[in-house]
Amino acid sequence: MKTRPTTDKVKEAMFNIIGPYFAGGVALDLFAGSGGLSIEGVSRGMTAAYQVDRQYQAIKVIKDNNAVTKNPDKFKVLKMDAWRALEYFVKKGITFDYVFLDPPYKKQQIIAMLDEMVTKKLLNPGAVIVCETGLEADLPQDLPQFAGLRQAKYGITLVTVYQYKGAE
Known part of the structure; x- marks a missing residue:
């Protein structure tokens, strides 16, 4: 009950905006929920995806969903808080080409998260x-x-897409 999966309509719209197909790239699904966004990204050509969620039940669903994909080995699932995950990626030297941010609607800190990703150099140019x-x-x-x-607005959902300009 704590997960709000992205509707198929919204997911399709997202990928029409950013894709629809990819020639590689590493994705971060920071509030993964069911893992649907990163699974879709990998199915459309992204090289790998890191899926982060702090809820035990969400992690179980993500792992179950990954298991039925054609490439379950392309996913790394992390059970931790989003802010801790950013520290983890710094320590591991992992950077990202795509980031999906779908936080709980009542706990949105997207601008602060983007600032932190820039500060920690977690985003590749573009x-x-x-x-x-x-x-x-x-x-x-x-x-x-x-x-x-x-x-773009889809019912009660707002999808906003940004592109990182790179270090200035």
């Missing part, structure tokens, strides 16, 4: 960040070091 929020999140079109690619 990285694409897909944010799924409630309408009340009111994310800006452009952010320092990010270009706003697109923003």
Whole structure:
């Protein structure tokens, strides 16, 4: 009950904006829930995905969903808080080409997370960040070091896509 899976309509719209197919790249699904966004990304050509969630039940669902994909070895599942996960990636020297941010609607800290990813050098130049929020999140079109690619409403969901400009 604590997971709010992305609807198929919203997921399809997201991938129409950023894809629809990819020639590699590493993805971070930071509030993975069911793992659906990163699973879709890998099925469309992303090289690998790191799926992070702090809920035990969500981790179980993610692992079950990964197991039925054609390439379960392309996923690394981490049970931890999102902020701790960012520290983990710094220590491991892992950087990302795609980031899916779909935090619980009541606990959105997307701008702070993006700032932290930039500070910790976790984003490759040109990285694409897909944010799924409630309408009340009111994310800006452009952010320092990010270009706003697109923003679209789907019912109570707002999808905002940014591209990292790289270190300035």
